[in-house]
Amino acid sequence: MSKYTGIDFDPEVKFILENAVIKKSGKVAVYTAIFGGGDFLNEILEKNDDIEYYCFTDNPKLISKTWNIVYCYGYYSTSRLTAKVFKILPHHVFVNYDYSIWVDGSYRIKSNLTEFCNIFFKNKWNILFFSNPFRSCLYKEAKVCSALGLDDKDVINRQIKRYILNNYPMNNGLIHGALIIRKHHNKIVSKVMDLWWNEVSNYSYRDQISFNYIAWEEGLSVGYIKGALSSSEDFEFTGHIKMASIGIFRKIWTKLRVMVIDNFQGDYFGR
Secondary structure: OOOOOOOOOOHHHHHHHHOOOOOOOEEEEEEEEEOOOOOOOOOOOOOOOOEEEEEEEOOOOOOOOOOEEEEOOOOOOOHHHHHHHHHHOHHHOOOOEEEEEEEOOOEEEOOOOHHHHHHHHHHOOOEEEEEOOOOOOHHHHHHHHHHOOOOOHHHHHHHHHHHHHOOOOOOOOOEEEEEEEEOOOOHHHHHHHHHHHHHHHHOOOOHHHHHHHHHHHHOOOOEEEOOOHHHOOOEEEOOOHHHHHOOHHHHHHHHHHHHHHHHOOOOHHHO
């Protein structure tokens, strides 16, 4: 049972977290997670001696010159959800670090992140994201995911109906979940992360649908970095291994599909 919310995590999640605790201490931990062979591990182009870098994985053969590889025991439902255990719950893993920075496996770190971290420290945010570059409303995000079959439509409908009944407002912001910087031991941040995981594990695994709702419900102030992650000087999108390995026609189809997702602007349930 989590000490932050009283939520009783599934036994598989407890096992994963308990066996992945990082005992080392420090100020900032940058981390990623690669499970099920979904991504290459992008080597860091410029490291910072004041930061530790961790990659959580189920691949015992994965090696790196720039990341500390943490082989993980246990599995939760799917490889994607197992990776999200680490994405969402760093406070259960980095118990002796003050801050954590999640970087999706499809991005490469280009800088030493000094200036990037200073933005966070100077503004005294407890959690910081890039804004979603295409939508500013979780209802629209949910409709896109549902329309394109990115997750079970009935699950998404049930989730969104609950948000509507609880009067969650439209156009209340939407995160780009590929990068998160957190003061993860902050009491409200820890609580929101546990509750976010509860949403992702019980409703849609598309975590961008649920984060802003939970933050709103719990009164967490969310900071947003100016500009888009795609134009950041600190990070570079490299894509997923599956995208890199498919043929030219499949690549074209994938790009067209993404364009449809990015430009679909309908509201949920006609709102």
